């Protein structure tokens with residue numbers, strides 16, 4: 001079966017307040033957050049995290065999600081993972097979705113590493129029989145040894161990462177959803193993880209990677225999807241979308257430098273480029 005994703009007029013709203021404080025409501029609406037905060041006929045105030053998004057993603061697409069802070073990247077990943085239901089619109093997904101962005105999702109701090117392998121395995125759509133076949137491989141990859149018998153609350157953050165990563169990458173994914181932390185690290189473990197990840201991504205049919213790093217997007221993706229204030233600003237071949245995006249980021253950086261009286265190419269410019 002070939003994997004595919006179709007989104008039709010998808011919007012996601014997060015309710016903020018209902019009725020109540022008029023002054024707070026007025027303050028929020030007047031700020032507007034670039035038009036993101038709205039209210040409906042029943043006085044409900046909400047954020048439009050995604051707005052009228054329509055998309056068709058085909059087998060083989062490796063999609064980089066770009067946009068400034070709050071653009072809607074994580075919300076879109078969560079919609080694709082089935083964590084959020086769209087408030088409006090339809091999502092159709094063919095293929096098994098493997099989310100790799102909420103590291104703690106599906107993990108129980110009071111259960112052992114081995115028990116968590118089963119819990120998270122079930123979360124990523126495996127049956128108990130399938131999970132059992134992968135336990136030895138996951139245990140070997142994590143190098144956690146006897147710690148796998150200990151409760152997760154006794155693990156360091158790095159040990160938890162090894163476990164989560166080992167479990168999530170044990171199967172060939174149809175649709176892989178990632179945040180940049182998965183590919184951006186440079187510790188000894190992450191170097192080892194990158195080899196496994198490269199193979200994992202290669203075996204996936206569709207991949208989404210949300211990142212603020214233009215280099216990572218160009219390295220891993222074939223297409224880029226640019227979100228702006230929850231709306232689709234551009235979607236197409238990675239180089240053409242990234243060139244346009246980078247030009248906008250560079251212009252914003254220049255403007256910020258000029259406003260701050262800094263020379264071009266300063267650290268302020270660099271930080272605007274990153275975000």
Ligand SMILES: Nc1ncnc2c1ncn2[C@@H]1O[C@H](COP(=O)(O)OP(=O)(O)OP(=O)(O)O)[C@@H](O)[C@H]1O
Pocket residue numbers: 014015036047048049067068069070071072073074075076
């Ligand atoms: N649970 C929530 N409740 C209320 N508002 C939310 C919630 N989650 C996200 N938002 C709002 O939705 C918008 C999109 O957020 P989202 O986290 O998807 O952005 P993002 O592009 O992933 O940002 P970043 O790059 O900073 O991680 C933001 O305005 C954010 O404040």
